[in-house]
Amino acid sequence: MIDEFDLTPNQLDALREIGNVGAGNSATALSQVINKKIDMNVPKVSLIPIDEVPDLVGGPDAIIVGVFLRVYGKAPGNILFLMPKKSAFYLVDDLMGRPHGTTQTLDEMDVSALKEVGNILTGSYLNAFFHFTNISMIPSIPSLAVDMAGAILNVVLAMLGQMGDHAVVIETKFLAEDDSVNGHFFLVPDPGSLGILVKAVGVE
């Protein structure tokens, strides 16, 4: 097993590039869903102390909408698609064909629609990983929560916390051209999975 901490700059680059293609796929998918141009940044692959992860999305008490999927296969991990509440409500108004500003709380249909968006983004994202590594990564059904960022991130941080004090996250930010929708897409590989992925790419 390659330890996360020992990744070479080339290996980090390779992961970033795969993340980039994956995020590109996802951005395209999302822009088709809401019929708007979506910008995304070049993914960051970072190793950060676990207790600082909630700061990436506005601090532990920021209210966010999170779609969580577990990834199964030879390189298991977790996917989290996180949006500020306002963005999620805007997106759901779009999806449901309602005037913007209608949604104040999420009903069952809204939740289902947002989960489906999480599904679409995840599928297109993981396709890129399969393309480069030939390792299939199979997502679970999505689960959704509206809550404090710290609490939502707890689910992955507890998993990582068993293995160490740091997390490797592959993170991409999305932003619609008119600022209406923004979100973070995280792939958080289980400890050990990154080594498997990197090895499959064949980068030293």
Added chain:
Amino acid sequence: MADLIKVGMADYKVGRSPSTLISYGLGSCIGVSLYDPQRKIGGLLHIMLPDSTQARSSDNPAKFADTGIPLMINDVVALGASKARLVAKIAGGAQMFAFSNATDIMKVGNRNAESCKQILRRNGIRVIAEDTGGTYGRTVSIDLSNGSYKIKTIDRGEKSI
């Protein structure tokens, strides 16, 4: 204005009246508070996992119930609290995402709560109130002037235990 002292994830702080200790956004984590009502000294610990012996070694004992709680007890006693008078309140331990095939770690909230109670009992400290479980996040704070333990949620309001 009394001090508001923040306690991060996998961390703990101790203090005395009139300070308030606060920890934001607990999901499966547990906020364990200790309080000596006579000396008005207490502490707040934010643990992530139940048991350090089931994890790879860590530099941070405050991450686990079994190593974090004794550490906080020592520190509140060093500050002047009496161990015999200490009472504990705990909150957190939610399961944020419901999965039919949830792995053990997704249900870690339950085990966190059980472990905290067990470790406290083993140390001779009474748990006088708890608010654990559920599927929602909590922000917790203890007011060291009176020992009131406040729990804030997003959709379920606010309460003190």
